[in-house]
Amino acid sequence: MRRIVFGVAVVSAISVMTARGVAAASPACDAIRAQKAKVYGYHLPEMNEQQIEAKSRDLDAFWKQVQTAGPEGVSCVRGLLAEEKTDHVFQFDASQMLFAADKSPETLKLIREALVQTDFQESDPANYLELAVGLSQAGVNVSALGAKLLLYPNATIHISEHSLDLDSDTAALFVFGSMDPVQASNALIELLKAGEPFVRSAAAHLLAEEMTDEGFRALSKWSGLYEVEEEFRRNDITAVMKYKAPNPADYGHAKFTREQVLETIAGLPHTRKEFDQVMATKGAAFDKQMRDTKATQQQIAEAVAESLPIYGVADHSAFLTSAMATLQEGDFATIREARRKALYNVSDESFSEYLAYTQIMIGMLNRLDLYQEYRSH
Numbered sequence: 001m002r003r004i005v006f007g008v009a010v011v012s013a014i015s016v017m018t019a020r021g022v023a024a025a026s027p028a029c030d031a032i033r034a035q036k037a038k039v040y041g042y043h044l045p046e047m048n049e050q051q052i053e054a055k056s057r058d059l060d061a062f063w064k065q066v067q068t069a070g071p072e073g074v075s076c077v078r079g080l081l082a083e084e085k086t087d088h089v090f091q092f093d094a095s096q097m098l099f100a101a102d103k104s105p106e107t108l109k110l111i112r113e114a115l116v117q118t119d120f121q122e123s124d125p126a127n128y129l130e131l132a133v134g135l136s137q138a139g140v141n142v143s144a145l146g147a148k149l150l151l152y153p154n155a156t157i158h159i160s161e162h163s164l165d166l167d168s169d170t171a172a173l174f175v176f177g178s179m180d181p182v183q184a185s186n187a188l189i190e191l192l193k194a195g196e197p198f199v200r201s202a203a204a205h206l207l208a209e210e211m212t213d214e215g216f217r218a219l220s221k222w223s224g225l226y227e228v229e230e231e232f233r234r235n236d237i238t239a240v241m242k243y244k245a246p247n248p249a250d251y252g253h254a255k256f257t258r259e260q261v262l263e264t265i266a267g268l269p270h271t272r273k274e275f276d277q278v279m280a281t282k283g284a285a286f287d288k289q290m291r292d293t294k295a296t297q298q299q300i301a302e303a304v305a306e307s308l309p310i311y312g313v314a315d316h317s318a319f320l321t322s323a324m325a326t327l328q329e330g331d332f333a334t335i336r337e338a339r340r341k342a343l344y345n346v347s348d349e350s351f352s353e354y355l356a357y358t359q360i361m362i363g364m365l366n367r368l369d370l371y372q373e374y375r376s377h
Contacts, residue, residue, distance in 0.1 A: 028069040029076035035062055036080060040090040044122050063097065074101045081114055091115070092123040099131060108140045116144045125149075125157045129171050130346050136178040137344060143187030146175035150191065153198045162347045169202050170351070176206050177354055178343040181336055185214040192222060200224055205233040208240040211336065211361055216241075216374035239362055243377045246367045251325035255318045256308065258326035262334065264308050264319070270344045275311065282310045312342065313360075314352040324363030329370060335360055 039062045042055060066073040074097075081094040091114040098107055112135055118128050132145040149155075149172040157166045166174075176184040188210065191203035204224060207215045219241055228234050256264075269275045286307075290300050305317045313319055327335065339357035343350050364370060 026072050026076070028072045029079070032062075032066060032069060032073060032076045033080060035065060036090065040087050042089065044089070059093070063093075066097070074098070078102065078107060078110065082110055084114070085117075088117055088119045089122050092118055092128070095131060096127065099134060103138060105139075108135055108138055111135060112140050112142060112145065116148060118148070120152060120155070125152065125155060125171070126159050126346075129157060129159075129166075129174060132175045133178050133343065133346055136175060137341075139180075141183050141187075142175055142179060143183060146172045146179075146184075147187065147191060147199075149175065150194075150199045150202050151196070153202075159346050162349075164346070164348050166346075169205065172202065173206060173209065173354070174343055174346055174351070177209070178340055181210050181212045181340065182214060185210045185212045185218075189214065189218045192218065192224065197227055197229075201228045201230065201233055204228065205236055208237040209358065211240060211332075211365070213371075216371045220374040240365070241375055243369060243372070243375050244366050246363070250321070251367060254322040254325040255306070256322035256326070258328070258331070260308065261319065261323045261326060262331065265313070265334070265338050268309060268312060268338075270341050278310055286310060312349065312353045312356070314349075314356040316356075320356060320360060320363075323360045324367060327360070327364055329364075329368055332361065332364055332370060335364070 039055075039058045044052070047055065066077055069076065077094050078098060081091060081098065084091055084094075095111040095114045099111055111131070115128060115131060115135075120128070128145075129149070132142050132149075135145070136142045149168050152168045155166075155168040155171070157168070157171050158164070159166065176188060179187075185207060188203045188207040192200055192207070194200050194203065201224075204219065204222065205228075208219060219237070225234065225237060228237070269278045286303075290303065293299075295303065301315075304315055307316065307318075309316045309319055313323075323335070335357055339354055339361070342353035342357060365375070
């Protein structure tokens with residue numbers, strides 16, 4: 001189904017404006033309100049291709065009108081969004097615009113309340129997911145947005161920018177995994193009581209992945225594992241909740257020290273600007289070294305596996321082993337936080353980082369026998 005969106009240029013232009021403190025009541029806002037009543041109120045599934053193209057032009061003109069109004073336009077849209085209760089398409093489009101334009105706590109919460117009413121027949125769930133993760137990384141409790149994804153069980157959410165297809169369970173992992181772990185765990189614990197079996201199963205799976213005190217305690221008392229139909233979910237829950245004696249040989253030859261591991265993780269990039277800086281310095285130096293030695297693709301992969309991470313910990317097998325071998329109990333929360341920050345966007349790269357940190361955490365659980373009062377032995 002085709003998705004109608006307003007132009008990226010409009011969002012970029014508006015994002016530099018400061019909209020706070022501007023009254024929504026103004027001639028410019030009156031005009032925007034009147035035009036919004038004309039342009040919105042449509043239902044995409046009921047439209048043919050020609051109507052969709054015409055509507056796209058109308059929407060582009062509307063959002064350019066908002067842009068032209070400057071800060072008054074942003075303030076007006078914020079007011080219109082606060083008022084809107086039934087037009088879920090406008091709620092979604094306005095949320096996208098405001099997230100780019102205004103990161104104030106009040107506006108971010110307003111966006112969350114609008115997004116939770118999203119109709120996935122009208123709006124692209126991929127854009128919904130990206131907005132939810134953005135809100136989460138901005139410190140907003142988006143547990144309700146994650147729960148909405150779990151109620152969309154047979155979804156295939158296509159992230160075109162990264163050619164990535166996600167099921168609802170993995171999409172929800174991005175949301176809950178990027179949240180404050182305690183908030184996420186408490187929300188997932190409530191979802192263990194959901195009426196839908198598939199929601200309970202997904203919530204248990206995600207709760208196990210959180211690896212928090214609250215999660216371990218709840219799952220140790222949970223009797224629903226036998227209801228989980230999917231083998232991969234049962235295996236993942238068991239990997240967290242059941243102690244597995246480590247092989248001492250796996251941790252006997254750590255290449256990097258605990259201090260090196262922690263220092264490296266603390267210095268990894270998590271924003272586009274930080275990635276660009278690393279790419280221009282450490283990344284450029286590594287690339288030059290590989291070119292100078294005429295390294296093959298296999299040799300490059302081996303060099304990555306044996307080196308300290310530059311961009312992220314995934315594929316750095318020597319580093320992952322060193323982390324599992326040297327980190328101590330007090331470092332567990334540090335790794336959990338690093339994993340949360342690694343979900344800075346919806347991509348296969350950030351998902352790979354999440355999985356790599358999860359591997360470290362499970363290794364630590366077993367080597368140090370953490371949370372032994374909750375895990376079966």
